[in-house]
Amino acid sequence: MTVLADIGQLATCPRDGRDAGLIDHAALAWDASRVVWAGPEAELPDRFADAERQSAGGRLVIPGLVDCHTHLAFAGDRADEFVERIRGTPYLEVARRGGGILKTVRATRAASDDVLEAGARDRLGAMLRQGVTTVEAKTGYGLTTADELRVLRLYRRLGEEGPQRIVPTLLAAHVVPPEFAADRAGYVRLITDEIVPAVAAEGLAAFVDVFVEDSAFTADEARAVFAAARAHGLGAKLHADQLSDTGGAALAAEVGAASADHLECVSDDGIRALAERGVVAVSLPIATLVLGQEPLPARRLLDAGARVAVATDLNPGSAPSSSLGLALWLACTRQRMTPEEALRGATAEAARALRLDDGTGSLAPGAPADFAVLDAPSLDVWLSTWRAEPVARTVIAGETAWSTGARHEA
Ligand code: NIG
Ligand code: FE
DSSP states (O other), rough: EEEEEEEEEEEEEOTOSSOOOEEEEEEEOOOTTTEEEEEEEOOGGGGGGGSSEOOOOOOOEEEEEEOOOOOOOOSOOOOHHHHHTTTTOHHHHHHHHTTTTHHHHHHHHHSSSHHHHHHHHHHHHHHHTEEEEEEEEEOOOOHHHHHHHHHHHHHHHHHHHSSSEEEEEEEEESSOOOTTTOHHHHHHHHHHIIIIHHHHHHHOOOOOEEEEEEESHHHHHHHHHHHHHTTTTOOOEEESSSSSSOOOHHHHHTOOSSEEEEEEEEOHHHHHHHHHHHHEEEEOOHHHHHHTOOOOHHHHHHTTOOOOEOOOOOOOSSSSOOOOOHHHHHHHHHOOOHHHHHHHHHHHHHHTTTOOOTTTTSSSSTTTTOOOEEESSSHHHHSSOOOOOOOEEEETEEEHHHHHHHHGGO
16 A cells, blocks of 8 residues: 655646546545546545555646547658748648658558567657557558557557556558559458458457548548448547548547547537537647647537547657647647646546546556646646646556656655
């Protein structure tokens, strides 16, 4: 049994609440890998008198962050496209010329297993230093049965080795690969009849995602992919209404998706559908910023009763950053989410977007003892200032997975 005392402010992020469950002058206790108690330090029960005691030194403690949307494994870079966009070429025009996502597909197919793994490990390491303890990881740069399975097997290995928990998602429906340019239906059939069954047979993915957009897949193609996913017991996620309103949010509601992600161009009807069906709206403000778009209407979604998560969208093109802290700060500054709403978005609501119902994303008794200690006295102080490295310590399943050194221990 271990007690972390002298917590300046504790954010428990109750799963079904709407606030961050803030408690000043708090303590947190865990036994092996699960939280057993969280509350005001003055109320810590006597049964913890003999527990090992640690001090948070008056700092903020939050649930381990959950990045519920990443394209974790890829090879190469898109620096040329970055410069082209600065010079005025739009994202979709880059894609039409064979750049964009397809450039990363070529580099990823050509990369060795070691190169792919090293890149993913580097990114996970950076995320750990940001307090991220659970990471959703998509495929989508392989687009052949073998290449998609290769990345999912890498995710399985990374999750088994830890320290972070990995939630794998099949995104074979990212774009139509060049070899199927003249046979879109053939590619959709490859996904439904071969890739999804092979992934399910090996238990390699929790979700199937589809990029629904004029430049990617139609709603009907997505329906076929989701029908195959459902038949194999896999959940649904969508890249929806990112570059235009294609009815992606309504489709997410129709197919019972866990989340609809992006939504910069979502309609009022789409917002209503998400709120009614309990589909989590995932905001990806780094991609919004990079592509120079108007942000997802977080206030309208929240006011309509929808749940809003916040994630990085880490990928080499539209969101080349693994900083979930940056995404949270953008959610506050550009989307008018309060610090409490933003933190919930990367904890309890992100866990909901991944259908994790074991308490992940909150610090209630029974939840995994996954948390981060921030070098700030309170949530508002942390999120009102953007700092690249605000985390002092990251704990996963009760064990310190990373720390800045002796600073956190009394
Ligand atoms: O989430 N929208 C589609 N997919 C990614 C972009 C990936 C890329 O540009 O490589 C996204 O923004
Ligand atoms: Fe994405």
